[in-house]
Each structure stands twice: as structure tokens, then as C-alpha cells.
Amino acid sequence: MRRDRTFLNDVAFSAHDYASIVQTNYPGAHDQDYRARVAGLIDTARAAWPACPTFDYHEDEHSTWKLVSEILILLQNRYSCAAYLEAREKLALPLDSVPQLDDVSARMEAATGFTLAPVGGLLDKSEFLPMLAHRVMRCTPYVRHPSYPFFTPEPDIVHELRGHAPMFMHEPFAEMSERIGHAAAAAVDAGNAELLDLIGLFYWYTVEYGLIRENGEVRIFGAGNNGGIQDLLRSMDPTVEKHPISLDAIRELSIDYDAPQEVFFVAESFEHVAEMARELEAMA
Ligand SMILES: [Fe+2]
Numbered sequence: 001m002r003r004d005r006t007f008l009n010d011v012a013f014s015a016h017d018y019a020s021i022v023q024t025n026y027p028g029a030h031d032q033d034y035r036a037r038v039a040g041l042i043d044t045a046r047a048a049w050p051a052c053p054t055f056d057y058h059e060d061e062h063s064t065w066k067l068v069s070e071i072l073i074l075l076q077n078r079y080s081c082a083a084y085l086e087a088r089e090k091l092a093l094p095l096d097s098v099p100q101l102d103d104v105s106a107r108m109e110a111a112t113g114f115t116l117a118p119v120g121g122l123l124d125k126s127e128f129l130p131m132l133a134h135r136v137m138r139c140t141p142y143v144r145h146p147s148y149p150f151f152t153p154e155p156d157i158v159h160e161l162r163g164h165a166p167m168f169m170h171e172p173f174a175e176m177s178e179r180i181g182h183a184a185a186a187a188v189d190a191g192n193a194e195l196l197d198l199i200g201l202f203y204w205y206t207v208e209y210g211l212i213r214e215n216g217e218v219r220i221f222g223a224g225n226n227g228g229i230q231d232l233l234r235s236m237d238p239t240v241e242k243h244p245i246s247l248d249a250i251r252e253l254s255i256d257y258d259a260p261q262e263v264f265f266v267a268e269s270f271e272h273v274a275e276m277a278r279e280l281e282a283m284a
Contacts, residue, residue: 163227
């Protein structure tokens with residue numbers, strides 16, 4: 001059964017431009033035709049909000065989706081955690097064509113109630129994170145630039161659907177994400193900006209780039225590394241720093257959205273991460 005989306009009427013579609021990517025060499029930042037295409041897909045989403053429209057993807061977008069998917073699936077088979085691989089089979093995303101956000105959302109809603117809602121760019125963490133408490137994930141509808149599909153500084157639909165969506169099919173992960181949302185909502189309600197920053201870092205190094213220990217091996221559960229070829233390889237590269245996750249370990253870090261990750265953190269279990277989210281919520 002589909003979730004009622006009317007509560008999203010109280011949530012603004014609002015999104016902010018990725019101001020920082022214009023300073024990078026990312027080809028998608030400087031290709032005016034590409035920027036216009038991204039803007040067109042965002043306009044479609046904004047016009048339909050809070051419903052999720054059908055997006056009309058082009059041939060080159062389908063072929064970028066297919067190329068990245070084929071490479072990712074091979075790497076995930078070797079490096080992703082068991083929960084991801086099991087959920088990936090259950091979600092069964094198409095390989096040859098860009099999936100529709102709403103079709104994927106329907107399957108997630110049936111599994112855990114997690115719902116996908118479109119977004120057109122950056123949301124402030126005070127807007128984005130508390131929505132996880134309602135089991136809502138905001139997703140970009142556009143596809144990364146075709147000239148370099150191995151890394152993108154702005155999240156795209158490959159990141160959202162190959163990275164995030166399968167994990168939201170797994171109840172312990174959905175519960176953990178909801179806990180992070182509750183912690184963020186508590187920090188926003190308390191007006192505690194410093195705590196919200198810490199929760200933002202915690203989200204980044206778990207939901208976005210998390211690693212998990214499984215049968216003595218380090219495996220991937222983060223959406224950035226499950227949904228991006230370069231980030232996946234970096235997170236498994238033995239020369240790249242990895243540490244056990246703890247609030248003290250991440251507290252002094254900052255996030256560079258435009259660059260590949262320099263450091264990754266390893267959780268013991270999703271319950272372990274949920275327990276840390278409860279600690280964050282209690283700090284508000
Ligand atoms: Fe993400």
C-alpha cells in the first residue's frame with residue numbers, strides 16, 4: 001500500500017544551487033546544455049510537488065545509468081555488505097533504463113515504509129535530516145554528466161537509487177536512519193546548531209559513506225560508496241584511512257562535498273549506529 005504524501009504539503013520543495021561545484025573541474029558544472037537539462041527535470045519535480053512525477057529520460061541518460069550500474073554491480077558483489085546485496089536483489093532495479101523514482105518508492109514503501117520524494121539540489125541539513133524521522137528521503141531526479149560517470153560531486157539518481165534505495169529496504173538500516181532523523185529534529189527544536197553540525201557529520205560518515213564489519217571483513221553500506229565507482233574503490237583501498245566510528249573521531253572533521261573522501265569509518269552493526277544516534281538525540 002502507498003503512503004499518504006499529504007504531510008509533504010507542509011514541506012517546501014526548496015533546494016539551493018550547488019554553488020561550490022562551479023569552482024570544480026567537474027564537467028557537469030560548466031556544460032550549459034547539461035545545466036539546462038538538470039534545471040528542466042527539477043522544474044518537472046517542482047511542478048508536481050508533493051506528488052512524484054514521471055520523468056522522461058533521454059537515451060544518453062539511460063546509457064550512463066547502464067554503464068555505471070554494470071560496473072557498480074560487479075564491485076558491489078565483492079565489497080558490499082550482506083544487507084545491501086540482499087536488498088539489491090529484492091529491489092531489482094532495471095539495468096538498461098533509468099528507473100522512475102515513484103516506482104522505486106512504491107517498492108520501498110511496501111518493505112519498510114521509506115518514501116522517496118524529489119529534490120532539486122541542496123537542502124540545508126536542518127531541512128533534510130529531520131525528514132528521515134518521517135522515513136522520507138529526498139532524491140535528485142537527474143543523471144550525472146556523461147563525460148565522466150565515475151564520480152559526481154552533486155548527488156544524482158544513480159547515487160540515490162544504486163546507493164541509498166536498497167539500504168532503505170532493510171529494516172535495521174531504516175530504523176537507524178529514522179533515529180538519525182529524530183536526533184536532528186531534536187537538535188533543530190532545541191536551536192542547537194553545534195549539535196546539528198555533529199549529527200550532519202555522523203550522517204555523512206554512516207548513511208553516506210559508512211563501512212561495517214561483517215564476519216571480520218570491512219564491507220560497504222554507505223550510499224556514496226555503494227553508488228559511486230570512485231568512492232567505492234577509495235573506501236576499499238587499503239592505503240585510505242579507516243577508523244572505528246565514534247563521535248569523538250568525527251567531531252573535528254569537516255565535509256568537502258566536491259572531493260573524493262579522505263577517510264572512512266567502520267561501524268560494528270546498524271544497531272551500533274542507532275545507539276549512537278540515540279546518544280545524539282539525548283544531547284539536544
Ligand atoms: Fe546521499
